[in-house]
Amino acid sequence: MHGGPSGFNNAPVTRTVVIASGILTVIFGIRSRSIRLGLSYQEIFKHLRLWRFVASEFAFSSTPELMFGLYLLYYFRVFERQIGSNKYSVFILFSVLASFLFEVLALVLLKDSTSSLASGPYGLIFASFVPFYLDIPVSSRFRIFGINISDKSFIYLAGLQLLLSSWKRSLVPGLCGILAGVLYRVNAFKIRRVKFPEFISSFFARLAWSSGSSSRTSPEEMHTKLTFCCCSSCR
Numbered sequence: 001m002h003g004g005p006s007g008f009n010n011a012p013v014t015r016t017v018v019i020a021s022g023i024l025t026v027i028f029g030i031r032s033r034s035i036r037l038g039l040s041y042q043e044i045f046k047h048l049r050l051w052r053f054v055a056s057e058f059a060f061s062s063t064p065e066l067m068f069g070l071y072l073l074y075y076f077r078v079f080e081r082q083i084g085s086n087k088y089s090v091f092i093l094f095s096v097l098a099s100f101l102f103e104v105l106a107l108v109l110l111k112d113s114t115s116s117l118a119s120g121p122y123g124l125i126f127a128s129f130v131p132f133y134l135d136i137p138v139s140s141r142f143r144i145f146g147i148n149i150s151d152k153s154f155i156y157l158a159g160l161q162l163l164l165s166s167w168k169r170s171l172v173p174g175l176c177g178i179l180a181g182v183l184y185r186v187n188a189f190k191i192r193r194v195k196f197p198e199f200i201s202s203f204f205a206r207l208a209w210s211s212g213s214s215s216r217t218s219p220e221e222m223h224t225k226l227t228f229c230c231c232s233s234c235r
Contacts, residue, residue, distance in 0.1 A: 008077065010080070010081050011077035011080045011081055011085075012085055013080055013085045013088050013089050013092065014073065014074070014076070014077035014080050014088075015077075017058075017073060017092065017121065017124070018070055018073050018074060020058055021058045021059065021060065021066075021069065021070065021073065021120070021121055022066070022070060024055055024058050024059035025059045025060045025066050025120075027059075028055060028059050029063075037052070037055050037056045037059055037061060037119035038056055038061065038116035038117045038118050038119045038169060039056050039100075039103055039104070039107065039116060039117045039119075040107070040115065040116035040117070041107045041108070041110075041111070043116070044104055044107060053100070055119065056117075056119040057096050057100065057119075057120075057121060057123065058120070058121050059119055059120065060119065060120040061118055061119050061120065061166070062165070062166075064161075064165060065118070065120055065162060065165050065166075065170070066120075068158050068161050068162040068165070069120055069121065069125060069162055071158055072125050072128070072155070072158055072159060072162065073121065073124070073125060075155060076125070076128040076132070078136070079091070079128060079131060082135075086195050086196055086198070087192075087195065089196055090191065090194050090195065090196060091127070091184060092124055094180065094183075094184055094191050095123045095124045095127035095128075095177065095180045095181065095184065096121070096123050096124060098123070098127075098176075098179070098180035098183055098184075099122065099123025099124075099126075099127065099173065099176040099177045099179070099180040100123065100176075102175075102176035102179050102180065103117055103123075103172065103173055103176045106172050106176060110172075115168070115169065116169065117169050117170075117172055117173050118165070118166045118169040118170040118173055120173075122162075122170065122173035122174050122176070122177050123173065123176060123177040123180055124177065125159070125162065125174075125177060126159070126163070126173075126174045126175070126176075126177030126178045126180075126181065127177045127178065127180045127181030127184065128181065129159055129177075129178060129181065130178065130181030130182055130184070130185050131181070131185065132152075132155065134185070136152065138150040138151065138152055139151055159174075162174070
Protein backbone atom coordinates (compact mmCIF):
# COMPACT_ATOMS: atom_id res chain seq x y z
CA MET A 1 0.00 0.00 0.00
CA HIS A 2 1.53 3.25 -1.12
CA GLY A 3 0.66 6.38 -3.04
CA GLY A 4 2.80 5.54 -6.06
CA PRO A 5 5.57 7.92 -7.14
CA SER A 6 6.62 10.46 -4.55
CA GLY A 7 5.49 14.05 -4.77
CA PHE A 8 2.51 15.29 -6.77
CA ASN A 9 3.37 13.65 -10.08
CA ASN A 10 0.11 13.04 -11.99
CA ALA A 11 -1.85 14.58 -9.09
CA PRO A 12 -2.19 18.30 -9.94
CA VAL A 13 -5.64 18.66 -8.38
CA THR A 14 -4.44 17.24 -5.07
CA ARG A 15 -1.47 19.59 -5.16
CA THR A 16 -3.78 22.59 -5.65
CA VAL A 17 -6.06 21.52 -2.77
CA VAL A 18 -3.11 20.95 -0.40
CA ILE A 19 -1.53 24.32 -1.20
CA ALA A 20 -4.86 26.16 -0.98
CA SER A 21 -5.66 24.54 2.36
CA GLY A 22 -2.24 25.38 3.77
CA ILE A 23 -2.32 29.00 2.58
CA LEU A 24 -5.86 29.66 3.84
CA THR A 25 -5.02 28.12 7.22
CA VAL A 26 -1.97 30.35 7.58
CA ILE A 27 -3.80 33.50 6.45
CA PHE A 28 -6.71 33.09 8.85
CA GLY A 29 -4.42 31.81 11.60
CA ILE A 30 -2.29 34.94 11.42
CA ARG A 31 -5.44 37.04 11.70
CA SER A 32 -6.56 34.92 14.69
CA ARG A 33 -9.83 34.15 12.92
CA SER A 34 -9.35 30.44 12.26
CA ILE A 35 -11.29 29.34 15.35
CA ARG A 36 -14.33 31.30 14.10
CA LEU A 37 -14.37 29.81 10.60
CA GLY A 38 -16.41 26.71 11.46
CA LEU A 39 -20.04 26.57 10.41
CA SER A 40 -22.64 27.33 13.06
CA TYR A 41 -26.42 27.45 13.13
CA GLN A 42 -26.39 31.21 13.50
CA GLU A 43 -23.93 31.76 10.65
CA ILE A 44 -25.80 29.43 8.29
CA PHE A 45 -29.26 30.94 8.70
CA LYS A 46 -28.44 34.59 9.38
CA HIS A 47 -25.41 35.89 7.56
CA LEU A 48 -23.51 33.16 5.72
CA ARG A 49 -21.10 34.65 3.19
CA LEU A 50 -19.51 32.86 0.23
CA TRP A 51 -15.95 33.55 1.42
CA ARG A 52 -16.81 32.04 4.80
CA PHE A 53 -18.13 28.87 3.17
CA VAL A 54 -14.94 28.46 1.12
CA ALA A 55 -12.73 29.17 4.13
CA SER A 56 -14.66 26.81 6.40
CA GLU A 57 -14.30 23.99 3.89
CA PHE A 58 -10.55 24.34 3.30
CA ALA A 59 -8.86 26.19 6.21
CA PHE A 60 -8.02 24.21 9.35
CA SER A 61 -8.45 25.83 12.75
CA SER A 62 -5.25 24.56 14.39
CA THR A 63 -1.73 23.41 13.55
CA PRO A 64 -2.22 19.73 14.61
CA GLU A 65 -5.34 19.48 12.44
CA LEU A 66 -3.40 21.05 9.57
CA MET A 67 -0.57 18.52 9.90
CA PHE A 68 -2.79 15.44 10.00
CA GLY A 69 -5.16 16.85 7.38
CA LEU A 70 -2.46 17.67 4.82
CA TYR A 71 -0.83 14.29 5.41
CA LEU A 72 -4.09 12.51 4.60
CA LEU A 73 -4.82 14.71 1.59
CA TYR A 74 -1.32 14.00 0.31
CA TYR A 75 -1.74 10.27 0.75
CA PHE A 76 -5.16 10.19 -0.92
CA ARG A 77 -3.61 11.56 -4.12
CA VAL A 78 -3.50 7.87 -5.05
CA PHE A 79 -7.18 8.16 -6.02
CA GLU A 80 -6.50 10.98 -8.45
CA ARG A 81 -3.90 8.78 -10.12
CA GLN A 82 -6.38 5.92 -10.32
CA ILE A 83 -9.40 7.70 -11.79
CA GLY A 84 -7.78 10.75 -13.40
CA SER A 85 -7.81 14.42 -12.47
CA ASN A 86 -11.13 15.11 -14.20
CA LYS A 87 -13.16 12.57 -12.25
CA TYR A 88 -11.25 13.34 -9.08
CA SER A 89 -12.28 16.98 -9.40
CA VAL A 90 -15.89 15.81 -9.57
CA PHE A 91 -15.29 13.68 -6.48
CA ILE A 92 -13.91 16.69 -4.60
CA LEU A 93 -16.79 18.96 -5.55
CA PHE A 94 -19.40 16.33 -4.72
CA SER A 95 -17.77 15.47 -1.38
CA VAL A 96 -17.51 19.10 -0.31
CA LEU A 97 -21.08 20.01 -1.30
CA ALA A 98 -22.69 16.81 0.02
CA SER A 99 -20.85 16.97 3.35
CA PHE A 100 -21.78 20.66 3.66
CA LEU A 101 -25.47 19.80 3.25
CA PHE A 102 -25.17 17.03 5.84
CA GLU A 103 -23.47 19.47 8.21
CA VAL A 104 -26.31 21.97 7.78
CA LEU A 105 -28.81 19.18 8.50
CA ALA A 106 -26.84 18.16 11.59
CA LEU A 107 -26.84 21.74 12.87
CA VAL A 108 -30.60 21.92 12.39
CA LEU A 109 -31.14 18.64 14.25
CA LEU A 110 -28.75 19.51 17.07
CA LYS A 111 -30.25 23.00 17.42
CA ASP A 112 -27.10 24.22 19.14
CA SER A 113 -26.66 27.88 18.30
CA THR A 114 -23.75 28.40 20.71
CA SER A 115 -21.08 26.17 19.12
CA SER A 116 -19.63 25.76 15.65
CA LEU A 117 -18.23 22.86 13.67
CA ALA A 118 -14.53 22.47 13.00
CA SER A 119 -13.30 24.04 9.78
CA GLY A 120 -11.20 22.30 7.13
CA PRO A 121 -11.64 19.82 4.26
CA TYR A 122 -13.16 17.17 6.52
CA GLY A 123 -15.73 16.29 3.87
CA LEU A 124 -13.10 15.48 1.25
CA ILE A 125 -10.76 13.70 3.66
CA PHE A 126 -13.33 11.42 5.26
CA ALA A 127 -15.17 10.78 2.00
CA SER A 128 -11.82 9.43 0.76
CA PHE A 129 -11.79 6.87 3.57
CA VAL A 130 -14.65 5.03 1.85
CA PRO A 131 -12.64 4.02 -1.26
CA PHE A 132 -9.57 3.66 0.97
CA TYR A 133 -11.33 1.01 3.03
CA LEU A 134 -12.92 -0.76 0.07
CA ASP A 135 -10.34 -0.48 -2.71
CA ILE A 136 -6.85 -0.19 -1.20
CA PRO A 137 -5.47 -3.62 -0.29
CA VAL A 138 -3.24 -4.39 2.66
CA SER A 139 0.31 -4.95 1.42
CA SER A 140 2.00 -5.90 4.69
CA ARG A 141 1.19 -6.95 8.23
CA PHE A 142 3.36 -6.85 11.33
CA ARG A 143 3.18 -6.97 15.11
CA ILE A 144 3.83 -4.15 17.56
CA PHE A 145 3.70 -4.97 21.27
CA GLY A 146 1.89 -8.19 20.41
CA ILE A 147 -0.79 -6.43 18.36
CA ASN A 148 -1.33 -7.38 14.72
CA ILE A 149 -1.56 -4.28 12.53
CA SER A 150 -1.29 -3.55 8.82
CA ASP A 151 0.29 -0.74 6.86
CA LYS A 152 -3.19 0.78 6.46
CA SER A 153 -3.45 1.17 10.23
CA PHE A 154 -1.32 4.32 10.21
CA ILE A 155 -3.76 6.04 7.84
CA TYR A 156 -6.69 5.00 10.03
CA LEU A 157 -4.90 6.30 13.14
CA ALA A 158 -4.22 9.66 11.46
CA GLY A 159 -7.88 9.83 10.45
CA LEU A 160 -9.02 8.95 13.98
CA GLN A 161 -6.79 11.65 15.42
CA LEU A 162 -8.28 14.21 13.04
CA LEU A 163 -11.83 12.96 13.64
CA LEU A 164 -11.53 13.38 17.42
CA SER A 165 -9.26 16.44 17.41
CA SER A 166 -12.06 18.77 18.53
CA TRP A 167 -14.56 16.15 19.73
CA LYS A 168 -18.08 17.06 18.55
CA ARG A 169 -16.83 19.97 16.47
CA SER A 170 -14.71 17.62 14.34
CA LEU A 171 -16.74 14.42 14.77
CA VAL A 172 -19.82 15.81 13.03
CA PRO A 173 -18.07 17.05 9.83
CA GLY A 174 -16.02 13.83 9.74
CA LEU A 175 -19.14 11.66 9.81
CA CYS A 176 -20.78 13.91 7.23
CA GLY A 177 -17.76 13.36 5.00
CA ILE A 178 -18.11 9.58 5.34
CA LEU A 179 -21.79 9.83 4.35
CA ALA A 180 -20.77 11.89 1.30
CA GLY A 181 -18.24 9.21 0.38
CA VAL A 182 -20.91 6.51 0.65
CA LEU A 183 -23.23 8.48 -1.64
CA TYR A 184 -20.47 8.78 -4.22
CA ARG A 185 -19.69 5.08 -3.87
CA VAL A 186 -23.28 4.00 -4.55
CA ASN A 187 -23.32 6.39 -7.53
CA ALA A 188 -26.12 8.59 -6.20
CA PHE A 189 -27.53 10.87 -8.90
CA LYS A 190 -25.22 9.03 -11.36
CA ILE A 191 -22.41 11.22 -10.06
CA ARG A 192 -19.65 8.81 -11.09
CA ARG A 193 -20.57 9.36 -14.73
CA VAL A 194 -20.17 13.14 -14.52
CA LYS A 195 -17.10 14.74 -16.09
CA PHE A 196 -15.94 18.33 -16.27
CA PRO A 197 -15.03 19.98 -19.59
CA GLU A 198 -11.53 19.02 -20.69
CA PHE A 199 -10.15 22.54 -20.26
CA ILE A 200 -10.33 22.06 -16.48
CA SER A 201 -8.01 19.04 -16.46
CA SER A 202 -5.80 20.86 -18.95
CA PHE A 203 -5.63 23.86 -16.60
CA PHE A 204 -4.49 21.75 -13.64
CA ALA A 205 -1.99 19.92 -15.83
CA ARG A 206 -0.40 23.22 -16.89
CA LEU A 207 -0.51 24.50 -13.31
CA ALA A 208 1.33 21.43 -12.02
CA TRP A 209 3.93 21.58 -14.80
CA SER A 210 4.63 25.27 -14.27
CA SER A 211 4.98 24.80 -10.48
CA GLY A 212 8.15 22.79 -10.68
CA SER A 213 7.01 19.20 -10.79
CA SER A 214 9.88 16.71 -10.68
CA SER A 215 8.60 15.29 -13.93
CA ARG A 216 9.65 17.23 -17.03
CA THR A 217 6.60 16.25 -19.00
CA SER A 218 5.21 19.10 -21.04
CA PRO A 219 1.71 20.45 -20.37
CA GLU A 220 0.41 18.88 -23.57
CA GLU A 221 1.83 15.46 -22.64
CA MET A 222 0.48 15.75 -19.11
CA HIS A 223 -2.97 16.65 -20.46
CA THR A 224 -2.85 13.62 -22.76
CA LYS A 225 -2.02 11.37 -19.82
CA LEU A 226 -4.83 12.80 -17.71
CA THR A 227 -7.31 12.42 -20.53
CA PHE A 228 -6.17 8.84 -21.06
CA CYS A 229 -6.67 8.12 -17.33
CA CYS A 230 -10.18 9.57 -17.39
CA CYS A 231 -11.13 7.59 -20.47
CA SER A 232 -9.64 4.38 -19.09
CA SER A 233 -11.59 4.74 -15.84
CA CYS A 234 -14.85 4.86 -17.80
CA ARG A 235 -14.26 1.52 -19.50
